[in-house]
């Protein structure tokens with residue numbers, strides 16, 4: 750069995766945006782590109798704490814980051830003598846919250862040809878690395894490749910960026 754310890758930057762596969770394929774989903778990638786369309790920063794629930802309005806018990810629910818709505822306790826309040834399906838109140842201080850920021854990464858072609866479409870990769874920055882990269886700066890973005898639902902049975906590649914690598918001077 751392979752050692753699944755803490756992954757270091759060197760474990761990331763360096764790849765160009767136009768070479769990304771479905772085979773890379775779930776892998777840690779290092780993507781070189783230009784930061785663009787950097788959004789405002791916001792928060793994401795990793796775990797949400799729901800307080801039962803009937804008995805006061807707190808039930809924590811790990812959130813699926815691909816779901817649009819906050820997921821309430823499926824089995825209702827976890828207090829054995831209650832078990833009601835709510836109503837619940839979300840307690841931010843008891844929840845586990847993540848700082849996040851959306852970003853697009855633009856590829857930087859070695860030898861750009863006339864009329865060539867510049868490819869981009871959607872991403873989200875997590876934790877301390879939000880608000881570090883600025884618009885049009887060139888960085889190595891490191892994180893796990895996943896995908897998000899665009900609707901109409903199409904999914905787009907999506908990089909969950911948890912590390913920033915080297916910063917490059919603009920060309």
Ligand SMILES: [Zn+2]
Pocket residue numbers: 801802803804805806826827828831832833
């Ligand atoms: Zn309850």
